[in-house]
Amino acid sequence: MGNGIRERGWIPLLFLAPALIGLIVFRLAPIGIAIVGGFLQQTLRGETVFAGLANYLDLATDPVFWNSVRVTLLFNVLINPFQVVVALGLALLVFRPGPGVTFFRAAYFLPMCVSLAIVSVLWNILLDTQLGPVNGLLSALGLERQPFFRSESQALLTMIGIASWKGCGYWMMFLLAGLYAIPDDFHEAARIDGANAWQRFRYVTLPLMRRPILFVLIADTAINFLFFAPVYIITNGGPAGATDLLMFQAYQSAFAYLNHGRSLAISTILLVVIAIFAMVEFRLFRSPSDA
Amino acid sequence: MATRRALFSCTAGLALLASASAWAQDTPLNVLWMGWPEEQVEPLMDAFREAQPDITLNVERIPFAQIFQTIEVRLNARGGDPDIFIVDSPLTASYVARGYLLDLTPHLDASRFTKAALAAATVDDKIYSAPFGSSSALLFYNKTLLEEAGIEPPSTDPAERWTWAQLVEAAEKIAKPDQGIWGFVFEQAERPYQLLPLPMSLGAEMISPDGLTATGYVDSPKSVEAFQFYQDLYQTNQVSPPGVFDNNLTFELFGTGKVGFFVGNPYDLVNLPTKYPDLEWGLAPHPYFADGTPVTPTGAWHIGVNPNTDQMDAALTFIDFMMQDDTQRLWLKIRPYPPVLEAVWEAEADTTFADPGWAIVRHELTETARSRPATPGWREYEDIMRLAIRDIQTGADVQATLTAAAERTDRELAKYR
Structure with missing residues (x-):
């Protein structure tokens, strides 16, 4: 019946075990396999051989890969700030109690409850150039039909649009929780000092929202770098590579071009890029008190 | 995957009851098939089940958009699952290069097949996929x-x-x-x-x-x-x-x-x-x-045997059954691909192929068809x-x-x- 801390040391581990095992099996191990696999190649007969940097050197000379890098960076530079700003705007809109606020909160969150695959199929139909209702509406209003996913210049922006339609409500919930965590005293004090609404937002809300915003930005960045399903379902990376995100190239490499080493090399590069982006974002949004 | 599935079925109480009689004789055969409508697949499989009650067929129908990826993932695991899989005929050489296909030369009578179908099934003078249907336009x-x-x-x-x-x-x-x-x-x-x-x-x-x-x-x-x-x-x-x-x-x-x-x-x-x-x-x-x-285009679906199958006898029995004249006539009825067996062309000459549409197909297959x-x-x-x-x-x-x-x-x- 010992109760020394040493004897009980295994009990917390026991409680942590289910989560830790899950983390190792579903997160850390695949990451490890991807990093190692990036240095391996499979022969036609399925034997695995060490390839050194061959997969990475092959990517370095591949114009399709570089186009994919460009598209992925462009996509993320646009979508992440956009989604955070929209999510913050939505959170501010539904923050104060008022008539119908619950309805709007639910409405903004609702797209999150639809699977991404179904979202893709739906928007693909809605935005179809000839048969889609959106173009039907445009044409009824006397406006020109838009190609959306079928146009090199519009496809990526349309992708950002549907990803944000689905994602912003979700991130809004985190920011809403952050807004509720700000004690009313701060706003009250600012009001007594004569601060107007903009000044209260700029000098009270925003600084105190740094951490929730940072969390949302980093989590959103990680998710958007791994954006895949709508590309697979709607555009297949086209037209002319306009939506050819790295995740789709990783998929194509493994399952269409039967090149697992390159697929894992792309995954590893993505991991590094996400880590770099997260670090930069962390530095930019770090509170002075965290320094 | 197969063992896990087997484990599940063993632990399910109902399965225990149901399998009590089948236990001693059961040979499972996993078949990866094209996602055609059920009524274009099940009649064939039922005919096989009736002919071979000792073999339990597990047929997976995979949609066209996913079939090739699925085959790649499953076969590249280099295990015994699936035992049988559907092969798009121009992929035969690709699968042979990867070691996904058993050499079927000793098990097939080459003289029964149309020339084009046999050519699509052959790599280095060996038949690696059993011709099951041709196509045209x-x-x-x-x-x-x-x-x-x-x-x-x-x-x-x-x-x-x-x-x-x-x-x-x-x-x-x-x-x-x-x-x-x-x-x-x-x-x-x-x-x-x-x-x-x-x-x-x-x-x-x-x-x-x-x-x-x-x-x-x-x-x-x-x-x-x-x-x-x-x-x-x-x-x-x-x-x-x-x-x-x-x-x-x-x-x-x-x-x-x-x-x-x-x-x-x-x-x-x-x-x-x-x-x-x-x-x-x-x-x-x-x-x-x-x-x-x-x-015109041609070539279509063949059937392949995974060389790593644990059910070699059952797999070859399946191939043998699917290559029979009667099976392929049934197949023609439920989903009419141009036959790969000369015997089926002859047997149906006055019935199915009397149709003017089929006269065009026959002409295309002999005169204008080009493989991929x-x-x-x-x-x-x-x-x-x-x-x-x-x-x-x-x-x-x-x-x-x-x-x-x-x-x-x-x-x-x-x-x-």
Whole structure:
């Protein structure tokens, strides 16, 4: 019946075990396999051989890969700030109690409850150039039909649009929780000092929202770098590579071009890029008190 | 996967009861099959179950859009699952290179098969996939739309087949894009299978003789000319609906009377009347380029045995059953691919094949059918071309797109050199 801390040391581990095992099996191990696999190649007969940097050197000379890098960076530079700003705007809109606020909160969150695959199929139909209702509406209003996913210049922006339609409500919930965590005293004090609404937002809300915003930005960045399903379902990376995100190239490499080493090399590069982006974002949004 | 599945079924209480009698004799056989409608798969499987009650078939039907990826993932695990899988005939060489296919030469009587089917199944003089169906192409037309546009329907006689120019001229009279009415659509609008006959009709070879180089072939002047024609259907002539790539959608467009002409497969001879009994349609031979020769696609589904199967005897029993004359006649009834057995052609000559549509198919198979390019890299070639075709349809520069696709293909084919 010992109760020394040493004897009980295994009990917390026991409680942590289910989560830790899950983390190792579903997160850390695949990451490890991807990093190692990036240095391996499979022969036609399925034997695995060490390839050194061959997969990475092959990517370095591949114009399709570089186009994919460009598209992925462009996509993320646009979508992440956009989604955070929209999510913050939505959170501010539904923050104060008022008539119908619950309805709007639910409405903004609702797209999150639809699977991404179904979202893709739906928007693909809605935005179809000839048969889609959106173009039907445009044409009824006397406006020109838009190609959306079928146009090199519009496809990526349309992708950002549907990803944000689905994602912003979700991130809004985190920011809403952050807004509720700000004690009313701060706003009250600012009001007594004569601060107007903009000044209260700029000098009270925003600084105190740094951490929730940072969390949302980093989590959103990680998710958007791994954006895949709508590309697979709607555009297949086209037209002319306009939506050819790295995740789709990783998929194509493994399952269409039967090149697992390159697929894992792309995954590893993505991991590094996400880590770099997260670090930069962390530095930019770090509170002075965290320094 | 198989053991886990077995574990599940063992622990389920109901399964215990049900399997009490089957326990001693049960041989499970996992079959990875194309995702055809249930009524086009189950009758065959039921016939096998009846003939071989000791073998328990587990049939997985995988949709066309996922079948090739699924086969890659499952076979590349190099285990015994699946025991049997469906093989798209031009992929035979690719699967042989990877060691996915058992040599079936000792188990098949080569003399029973049509020449084209046997050629598609053979690599280095050995038969690696059991031929199960061939394919062809027919020009279907909507009688009502043609009549409304005052168009004299094309003849069924292959000697009087339409040129592509004639087809476009007629299609332009029908097409009303703003009302969702189109002149013409390929059933497989993004698939090299139905589209490579365009450059081939102009005399283009679509891969080097050794099957390992695409540059200079995929982007040859004749290939560019053919795919420019394809692009014009969507962009300039505006007779075809852009962005409709799914086979089910193109079929539905024709079935619901929204398209005048439709290049389809012989299985549509059954699918059309079943799904759209009210549609009034007719048939003609596949069009060709006036300054070229008629070319039609061919090749279709074969059956392969996983060399790592733990159920070798049962797997070979399955192949043997599927290769029987009666089985293939049943298959012809439920989903009519042109038969691969000479005996079936003969047995059905006065019944099924008395139909004028089948007379066209027979003619095409002997006179105009061309296989897809022979290359161990067909999986890569097909997918790169598919994406290029999508871009071309959307208006991308044809020459540049094909040149990029050829370079991409050569990169991927390097591993087979």
